[in-house]
Each structure stands twice: as structure tokens, then as C-alpha cells.
Amino acid sequence: MDPLEDVLTLLETRSRLSAGLVAGGRWAVRFDAPPVVKFNAVRKGSCQLVVDGVPEPFELAEGDCYLLTRPRSYILRSDPETDPVEGSTVFAGAVDGIARAGQGSDVFLLGGGFAFSNRAQDLLLGQLPPVLHVSAGTPHAETVRWALAAINQELTGRPMAGALVAEHLAVVMLVHMLRLHLEQSPRTASGWLSGLTDPVVAQALTALHGNPAHAWTVAELADAAAVSRSTLAARFKAAVGQGPLEYLAHWRIELAARRLRKDGATLASIARSVGYGSESALSVAFKRITGTTPGEYRRRPTRT
Known part of the structure; x- marks a missing residue:
């Protein structure tokens, strides 16, 4: 992707x-x-x-x-x-x-x-x-x-x-x-856009976006980018401003947020689709990143 x-x-x-x-x-x-x-x-x-x-x-x-x-x-x-x-x-x-x-x-x-x-x-x-x-x-x-x-x-x-x-x-x-x-x-540029200009980071981003539900490790992402774990971690943090697994957590929440708005899927189904093993795990991550619970977010009026 x-x-x-x-x-x-x-x-x-x-x-x-x-x-x-x-x-x-x-x-x-x-x-x-x-x-x-x-x-x-x-x-x-x-x-x-x-x-x-x-x-x-x-x-x-x-x-x-x-x-x-x-x-x-x-x-x-x-x-x-x-x-x-x-x-x-x-x-x-x-x-x-x-x-x-x-x-x-x-x-x-x-x-x-x-x-x-x-x-x-x-x-x-x-x-x-x-x-x-x-x-x-x-x-x-x-x-x-x-x-x-x-x-x-x-x-x-x-x-x-x-x-x-x-x-x-x-x-x-x-x-x-x-x-x-x-x-x-x-x-x-900075953030994930900056990461797209670094070929090593871009490879890791492509892997993460291609399968965000996968239980990625830094070692697997380093293999995908053909560099060492330390090299990937350092270059990813320098370009994107956060580590690859932290970035993955935020991206999963973006995907979950869209599903909460767009379909009537259960929270358990959404959790599995974005790589969380349970509703509670997704709820904790969602609240930590967005400041609100999945249920509150789903009920909130849509703004464009």
C-alpha cells in the first residue's frame, strides 16, 4: 500500500x-x-x-x-x-x-x-x-x-x-x-510525509500501511527495509518524530476512527481488524491517543 x-x-x-x-x-x-x-x-x-x-x-x-x-x-x-x-x-x-x-x-x-x-x-x-x-x-x-x-x-x-x-x-x-x-x-517536511523522502523509512511505512493489523516488530520492519534494527529505529524517529511502533499505534487508531464513523461494526470486530486482540485493548489505546473513548467518538457529531 x-x-x-x-x-x-x-x-x-x-x-x-x-x-x-x-x-x-x-x-x-x-x-x-x-x-x-x-x-x-x-x-x-x-x-x-x-x-x-x-x-x-x-x-x-x-x-x-x-x-x-x-x-x-x-x-x-x-x-x-x-x-x-x-x-x-x-x-x-x-x-x-x-x-x-x-x-x-x-x-x-x-x-x-x-x-x-x-x-x-x-x-x-x-x-x-x-x-x-x-x-x-x-x-x-x-x-x-x-x-x-x-x-x-x-x-x-x-x-x-x-x-x-x-x-x-x-x-x-x-x-x-x-x-x-x-x-x-x-x-x-516532517512527520510521516518526511518519512516518505527517506527510502529506508518509506519501505517501513509501506510495510506498516500494507498490513496494519500485523503484530509488527522493529526487527521485521528492519528486514523489510534491509537495514539493522538500530538504523531503522534511528532514521524513523529522526524523520517521522516517533518510533515505528508508536507510529503504527497512531495509524491503527486512525483506521479504527474511520470505521467507528462509517459502519455499524462492533467494537470487537473493529479491534481485530486493526490489530488489537480485544475491545478493552483498543479502548485503552483509543483513549490514550484521542482523549476520548471509542463510544464517545462514535456518538460525537461529524465535523468536516
Whole structure:
């Protein structure tokens, strides 16, 4: 099992596309902290992105895109001297899926956001920087540009089921953005995403995700990665921030949490499916990691 695919599937990753933004002349638009993980792509022209808490603005050129991994307010603008208007006002006047700012049509941005299941934020994005900026000038960005062009074609051509196809393409774009970040900036990643950049740790992660119910030992994982136990333990802890068996315990709880939400299986059945021998063993681990019991978690209203 591919760990990245595994996590994105577990977290029920889905996209929401928003109205496009056409702007020209001198303009600036302020946006409140988005309730979803926001992305925008510059399909035409150039502009600046200013994110709350990030000291320097990002210069966005045609073909660039970015992902906001934190719920922070931000500004898109032509220049720092123009006073921003509220995004809610600008997008309230959108016509045929296009909002307008300033005068003219020098710039066109395509945007949207990603939503996840309620335990996703820390697992997937908690260790990433607040902004992932993918520059069109890098050769690795070709796949992201392809996805963006395909999204744009689906939205503007409006074929049958075009909106649905565009939303699935946006998830494809997210996968590529995460891949590009790991390839270009492996040292800035941490947590399990960082582990995917280390071939030894990646082998162990793949083994764990392939059979999470197995009673893994560090020795077995070291054999799977073709290194010594001490080497695996040290590299896994350095990359992921926790030992391999501690990581396995947390991943099992993520799997159990999804089953508690998604089906009516008994706690005993869920415990066996994720590698715990009894309801009590799962309950103790679940409370230790999540701070709540499986029963309380199952009854809690779902948040997205």
C-alpha cells in the first residue's frame, strides 16, 4: 500500500471549486481565513500573495499555484500600495462563475479548496509550512500545470459532469503538489510525509500501511527495509518524530476512527481488524491517543 494514497483515501479528500477571479490595473482583495485548505492558480498575468503571519509576500507568475495549509487570512494584490477590498464583496458580484477586481483583465486566477474528514488536518498538513508555492518555472511543476489546464477546460467548456470531473482533477493536483514539495524541499517536511523522502523509512511505512493489523516488530520492519534494527529505529524517529511502533499505534487508531464513523461494526470486530486482540485493548489505546473513548467518538457529531 502506498502510504500517501492510503492517507488521502482514509481522510476522504475532496475538493470544492470556487468562482474564478479576473483582475486588472491596480487592485487588492482581502480574504478571511478560509474554512477549507485553499488553493489558487494564476492562469494569466501575475500578482502578489500576502499571508497573515508570513513575513514576505509571494510573487506569483503565470502558471504558479499555491496551497494554504493553515486557516489564515490573506490578500491577493497587484501592488502593496493599493487598499484591499473585502473578498466577500467582490465574489458576491460574480457572474457566470467569475468575480472581478480593479479595471481590465490582466490577471485570471482559478481557485478552490480541499476538505477532509474531521481528524485530517494534523495528520496530513500539520507538519507542512503554512504556504506551499509551486512555481511554473520548475520542471517538476508540469503535472500540476496539466491538472490545472484540465480543470480550466472542464469548467469553461462545461461538458457533461464537468464540475465533478474538475473536482476530482483538483484532488489529483493536490497529490502532485504534495509530491513536488517532498521532492523540492524534503528537509522542510516532517512527520510521516518526511518519512516518505527517506527510502529506508518509506519501505517501513509501506510495510506498516500494507498490513496494519500485523503484530509488527522493529526487527521485521528492519528486514523489510534491509537495514539493522538500530538504523531503522534511528532514521524513523529522526524523520517521522516517533518510533515505528508508536507510529503504527497512531495509524491503527486512525483506521479504527474511520470505521467507528462509517459502519455499524462492533467494537470487537473493529479491534481485530486493526490489530488489537480485544475491545478493552483498543479502548485503552483509543483513549490514550484521542482523549476520548471509542463510544464517545462514535456518538460525537461529524465535523468536516
